[in-house]
Amino acid sequence: MAQTNIVLEAKDITKQFPGVLANDGVNFNLRKGEIHALLGENGAGKSTLMNVLYGLHLPDKGEIYVNEKPVLIHSSNDSIALGIGMVHQHFMLIPVFTVAENIMLGDETVRRGMLDQNAVAEKVNQLSKQYGMDVDPLALVGQLPVGVQQRVEIVKTLYRDAQILILDEPTAVLTPQEADDLFRIMRDLTKRGVSIIFITHKLKEVLAIADRITVMRAGRTVGTVSPKDVNPEKLATMMVGREVNLVILKKQANPKEATLVVKDLHVEDDRRYPAVRGVSFEVHAGEVLGIAGVQGNGQTQLAEALTGLRPTQSGQVTLAGKDITGKTPRVITETGLANIPEDRQRHGLVLSYTIADNMVLCNYYRPPFANGVVMQPDQIDANARQLIKDFDVRTPSPFVPASKLSGGNQQKVIVARELSRPIKLLIASQPTRGLDVGSIEYIHSRIIQKRDEGAAVLLVSSELDEIMVLSDRIAVMYRGQIVDIVPAANVSKEYLGLLMAGVKLEDAVKSAPKQEKEIKVERVF
Amino acid sequence: MQAEKQSSSLARQILKSATESSLIPFLAILTAVIVGGIIISIVGGNPFQAYRGLIEGSLGSQKALSETAVWATPYIFAGLAVALAFKGGLFNIGAEGQLALGAVFSSLIGYALPGWLGFDLPTIIHLPLAIIVGMIAGGIWAGVVGALKAYTGGHEVINTIMMNYIALNTTSFLLNGIMKDKSPTNVIARTPMIADSARIPTIFEGLRVHWGFLLALLVAFFIWWLLTKTTLGFEIRTVGLNPDAAKYAGINVKRTITLTMVFSGMLAGLAGAIEVTGLNFRHELGFSIGYGFDAIAIALLGKSHPLGVVLAAILFAAMRNGATRMQFITQLPVDLISMLQAFILLFVAADAIVRYIYRVKSKGERVVLTRGWGG
Numbered sequence A: 001m002a003q004t005n006i007v008l009e010a011k012d013i014t015k016q017f018p019g020v021l022a023n024d025g026v027n028f029n030l031r032k033g034e035i036h037a038l039l040g041e042n043g044a045g046k047s048t049l050m051n052v053l054y055g056l057h058l059p060d061k062g063e064i065y066v067n068e069k070p071v072l073i074h075s076s077n078d079s080i081a082l083g084i085g086m087v088h089q090h091f092m093l094i095p096v097f098t099v100a101e102n103i104m105l106g107d108e109t110v111r112r113g114m115l116d117q118n119a120v121a122e123k124v125n126q127l128s129k130q131y132g133m134d135v136d137p138l139a140l141v142g143q144l145p146v147g148v149q150q151r152v153e154i155v156k157t158l159y160r161d162a163q164i165l166i167l168d169e170p171t172a173v174l175t176p177q178e179a180d181d182l183f184r185i186m187r188d189l190t191k192r193g194v195s196i197i198f199i200t201h202k203l204k205e206v207l208a209i210a211d212r213i214t215v216m217r218a219g220r221t222v223g224t225v226s227p228k229d230v231n232p233e234k235l236a237t238m239m240v241g242r243e244v245n246l247v248i249l250k251k252q253a254n255p256k257e258a259t260l261v262v263k264d265l266h267v268e269d270d271r272r273y274p275a276v277r278g279v280s281f282e283v284h285a286g287e288v289l290g291i292a293g294v295q296g297n298g299q300t301q302l303a304e305a306l307t308g309l310r311p312t313q314s315g316q317v318t319l320a321g322k323d324i325t326g327k328t329p330r331v332i333t334e335t336g337l338a339n340i341p342e343d344r345q346r347h348g349l350v351l352s353y354t355i356a357d358n359m360v361l362c363n364y365y366r367p368p369f370a371n372g373v374v375m376q377p378d379q380i381d382a383n384a385r386q387l388i389k390d391f392d393v394r395t396p397s398p399f400v401p402a403s404k405l406s407g408g409n410q411q412k413v414i415v416a417r418e419l420s421r422p423i424k425l426l427i428a429s430q431p432t433r434g435l436d437v438g439s440i441e442y443i444h445s446r447i448i449q450k451r452d453e454g455a456a457v458l459l460v461s462s463e464l465d466e467i468m469v470l471s472d473r474i475a476v477m478y479r480g481q482i483v484d485i486v487p488a489a490n491v492s493k494e495y496l497g498l499l500m501a502g503v504k505l506e507d508a509v510k511s512a513p514k515q516e517k518e519i520k521v522e523r524v525f
Numbered sequence B: 001m002q003a004e005k006q007s008s009s010l011a012r013q014i015l016k017s018a019t020e021s022s023l024i025p026f027l028a029i030l031t032a033v034i035v036g037g038i039i040i041s042i043v044g045g046n047p048f049q050a051y052r053g054l055i056e057g058s059l060g061s062q063k064a065l066s067e068t069a070v071w072a073t074p075y076i077f078a079g080l081a082v083a084l085a086f087k088g089g090l091f092n093i094g095a096e097g098q099l100a101l102g103a104v105f106s107s108l109i110g111y112a113l114p115g116w117l118g119f120d121l122p123t124i125i126h127l128p129l130a131i132i133v134g135m136i137a138g139g140i141w142a143g144v145v146g147a148l149k150a151y152t153g154g155h156e157v158i159n160t161i162m163m164n165y166i167a168l169n170t171t172s173f174l175l176n177g178i179m180k181d182k183s184p185t186n187v188i189a190r191t192p193m194i195a196d197s198a199r200i201p202t203i204f205e206g207l208r209v210h211w212g213f214l215l216a217l218l219v220a221f222f223i224w225w226l227l228t229k230t231t232l233g234f235e236i237r238t239v240g241l242n243p244d245a246a247k248y249a250g251i252n253v254k255r256t257i258t259l260t261m262v263f264s265g266m267l268a269g270l271a272g273a274i275e276v277t278g279l280n281f282r283h284e285l286g287f288s289i290g291y292g293f294d295a296i297a298i299a300l301l302g303k304s305h306p307l308g309v310v311l312a313a314i315l316f317a318a319m320r321n322g323a324t325r326m327q328f329i330t331q332l333p334v335d336l337i338s339m340l341q342a343f344i345l346l347f348v349a350a351d352a353i354v355r356y357i358y359r360v361k362s363k364g365e366r367v368v369l370t371r372g373w374g375g
Helices: A046-053 A076-081 A099-104 A117-130 A146-159 A176-191 A203-209 A232-240 A299-306 A329-335 A344-348 A377-390 A407-419 A437-452 A464-470 A493-500 A505-510 A512-524 B002-042 B047-059 B062-087 B095-117 B123-152 B156-176 B211-229 B231-241 B243-248 B253-280 B291-301 B306-330 B335-349 B351-358 B363-373
Strands: A006-017 A020-031 A035-040 A061-066 A069-071 A084-087 A164-168 A195-200 A212-217 A220-225 A258-268 A274-284 A288-292 A312-319 A337-340 A425-429 A456-460 A473-478 A481-487
Touching (some): A006 A195, A020 A035, A020 A212, A020 A220, A035 A232, A046 A164, A076 A084, A084 A146, A099 A117, A099 A146, A220 A232, A288 A493, B002 B306, B002 B351, B095 B156, B335 B351
Antiparallel strands (some): A258 A312
16 A cells, blocks of 8 residues: 555646636645545635535546546536545535435435335445444434534445545534544544545644645645644644744733623523533633533533523623623623624624624614714724724725625624724634634634733633633533633643543542543544 | 725726616516517417507506506505515515505594594694504504514414405405495495595696605605614614524614514505505505505515615506506407516516526625635
8 A cells, every 4th residue: 555556636627716716726636545634724725626526616627537547527426436425514414314314315225116224224334334433324313413423424425435535624513532533433444445535724633644735725735745744833834824823922811800700500502401500600800711611511502691692591690790690682792792602604794794884783883883873884984994904804895795705704804893892801602613724823812912901701612722722711611510610721631621521630530440531532632 | 086986986886786686687577578478479469569558558648657656656665565574584475464454544544533523634634644544553563473473483474464364354344344435325345535634635737646656755765774874774684684693783683573564564554545545535445456465576576675666666567557558459458467577576586597598697606606615
């Protein structure tokens, strides 16, 4: 397997979209049994290249070779026939169907005019045993955790005899543990001769798993390197095209009075099950309190309750000495809250509105943006121009709809809007999810800047790295409760991992075997 | 200098967006006219003669123009009602019922109020009162549906349809019962004539077009101003486009939904009230059949933009009005017009057909492509 045995090659691929040259003479090749990472910022052209390889776009120029034979890929059917399988970032699964039904979808096995679920189930069992992937073919997809749903997608491609696998940002939706599982599966697959293209913008993952790394920037390939020869700083520089600060420089926090006080808060989720079960904490002016935890342990509901988007069952929340329990978002905002919501497209923006309108979404009714009931477009435009400059939003004009911006720039619009107001408390939920290195760097520095200006910051994130970089104190949530609150300065990632699994140190000592198991998981990562 | 450049490019932008958004409706109308022409030839008529009749009958004389304006008046009000609801993310199928109630209450004030009071009222009080009471009736009727949607989640499409049944049958009950014109010669389910003091005067001597048409244009301008220039309009549009973001932004979503339906119902009620006070001077069972439903078509064709609604309403009015002349010239049935309207709507709703025929690229598709760039 050492010799250069190329299974897929793209030569000089060029693809023009209205207004953007998405791929400009891109060259890329994949060897048999390797994991080849494709790294680049949002908008660098990674997805376009993959969509060309998977037959979703026709290139304007360039050739594709599979097993050294030139091919034309006009549709996903062509690529499947050539043994190329793709797992999209957003899964293409039907939640109310079983795993077996989803896997045969589009390629149904029929027996006497009826779907033969058993035959499919058998083959799925065989495949999952062969590749070490635990999947129950008769389970309903909607009831499976996200990590397992992703396995279903992978099995689906293997079921169609894929020898080349394209994974588009596969870890974006996974917990650290699930990501470890995925990496183990990827290694198993390559041992069995499957070749994998791994699209991502996370540097650490690439260095941990890839055999080769190709970096793209602005529609071109910057270069292909081996992980042995590079470090995160060098990769980041290749991606962004300039030096990037991966380590944020922040001064010692200078905490003052308690700005946000939460006492014994109880909150229910959408299905009316308890999601936050008796949480108490304080956030002081001038400090960042990070809420860590595996996704789905009540952090989302906690943030929504604190910002007024979700009713509270019991408990008390005070902001700057004022009781805001169960108050409306407007009252809380006027008390001094800035809210960077978890789902930027659902809560944070009206996508068809212009950037200018989105930048006054929370204070459109106040002077100078409105004079009585009449809105003041001149003021709104001037505000947008100023914020676009101050927060480095990349857009041709303030009148562009928010839907036309990249994810990073959309998030910058929200950050600009929220941080440009005088505030006492910032609640930031997953503030950099899905963003590129440059945007992450920028948004992190803005959050720290707000802290240093004396705001209290509550940071909710499932990215442990982000929590550790930004926080002064870290609260870990597990099953709706805070397991422990620890100072960020001298806590290890291993201990946080234990807390995220619900184990406190004194408990951990008592149940030693469990602790050992958890630490092993960390080592694999 | 630069500001000048900016404002001229802004003007160009507005013009561009206006032509872009009116392109599909225009092509839909063109296609419908061609398809309609083919069908006329198939049934043995002469399409050119038919369309000439249609144009003559709707625009060919002072009287024709006046009648087109008369038809257009309720269409504009009711079209605005549906369009406003669309902007707020609501589908008001109940304009027909709201309109009927507006007409009932407006006519009640028009014929009965002087009797109740025991003295005649001056026009300056009686006429506005009759119109406002009709508006309020429509507003309350739709507001109930809005409140049900906002506070219980009951879907407005189902509830407006149900409220239509209640409104239309209640109207029928009233017009056949206590509100029926008691004069011995009357056998029709209709109210007595309203007092002179509750009537809108005509604009020109001898033509039926009344000041209600001008009011409709003013109201259309007001709705445009409300939606685009005021905080309330911003709230209505935000709730319509993204209720979750609206809640996040501190907008009272439930109140806004209720209010949007109230305003929508008031516009529909206004359509009924103006028909009574400006044209028929009484409410008669069956006079309004279809206005409220045509209004949905008009709002769709006008892309829910107040100016678009006015133009679409005038087009529909012209077609209805010219149909008689067309039938007179060509012996083709007036129902052909309903068919033509249906075709226009079909091509607007299924705009992929029109885009395919005229090779118009979809803007929406381009947005999807843009998302594909993100890697």
